[in-house]
Amino acid sequence: MLFILGLTNSLSVALQRKDQDILNAMSLVKSTKQQLCKLRDDGWNSLLTKVFAFCENHDTELLIMDDVFVDPRKPRKRSNMANLHHYQVECFYTVLDMQIQEFNDRFDEVNTELLGCVASLSPIDSFHEFDPLKVMRLSEFYPEDFTSVDRISLEHQLGLYIDNIREDERFANLKSMGDLAHVMVETRKYLSHPQVYRLLKLVLTLLIATATVERCFSAMNIVKTSLRNRIGDKFLNDCLVSFIEKELFDKVTNEIVMKMFQDMKERRITL
Structure with a gap:
């Protein structure tokens, strides 16, 4: 052990x-x-x-x-x-x-290759890991989102994209792909490189669809106990949100909750 x-x-x-x-x-x-x-x-x-x-x-x-x-x-x-x-x-x-x-x-080999291709979009160290071949290979993992015409357009965009991004100081100290997507929207460069931005959104969704989903299922095993085996979907969803997003709910004070209930409708007594 x-x-x-x-x-x-x-x-x-x-x-x-x-x-x-x-x-x-x-x-x-x-x-x-x-x-x-x-x-x-x-x-x-x-x-x-x-x-x-x-x-x-x-x-x-x-x-x-x-x-x-x-x-x-x-x-x-x-x-x-x-x-x-x-x-x-x-x-x-x-x-x-x-x-x-x-x-x-x-x-497995497919997942390893996929994650290796995802890393080529990383903005760390001024896009040190950027590789056009890996980016093109990454687009092939999403055949429903990238047609053959889209991949040709993506191939033409990559050279212009990396040169344009590296010369812009606003992209110099980014630490994650989430920061990259955020700055692309702020600078409106997502309009100039739509295929790259679409691929970036798919990659960000991939991270959410793996680790976060597994954590939610783990939380479900804790929340849905034997005493709650007949719990409804809506109530279960509310309990899971409260359990998973503990950091956010810690910031919600009792005064805020009371104010919300007071504003919902008139009551005979003041809460």
Whole structure:
């Protein structure tokens, strides 16, 4: 548990950061996956050595790996396997294989390529990661939003877009793609580069449609308890909004709520 959680904890914390750079995140995913594979291939002996050292330091009985494994749930039934096979194959390898398979499912080649292409629109360091080929490849992921004519128009816009943006001082110190979209609207450059702006909006929607949705489903498991199993959709939605947007609701004072109810209709007494 300490080995696996120790390897994945840094990645988990990094992926939850709102200001996480996509390229750095994907690089961290790749490194974590490599470490898990390395642990599976060469980590058993070092783990066993640490376990035996821990047992000796705390006067705990040591298991003999060549003895027959006894299932504590069925102690009278012969398992026909050694302790070594159980702990190495059925525990160690199985858990690591589950972790590696989860990485492969969540970060397959298509998702990795998509996120790599998304990073090419990043404005950090004066659009250092900008790559016209990756931007064109990114548009191919949205066939319903970019026709063949739109992609040709996008290809013609990219050279003018990057030169125009880099020469404008208002785009010099941007930190995220959300800032880029905001400044493009303020400077009305979204009218000059409509295809790039459309692609930028799709990318921003992609981020919302993944992490935010998963957080909402996690919140639903907390809000919709066994005592609320017959809750209606509207009431459930109101409860979820209050639970998810805690930071915003902390700014709402009791006086504001009372004033709102007072303004809704006339009452017999003053709230």
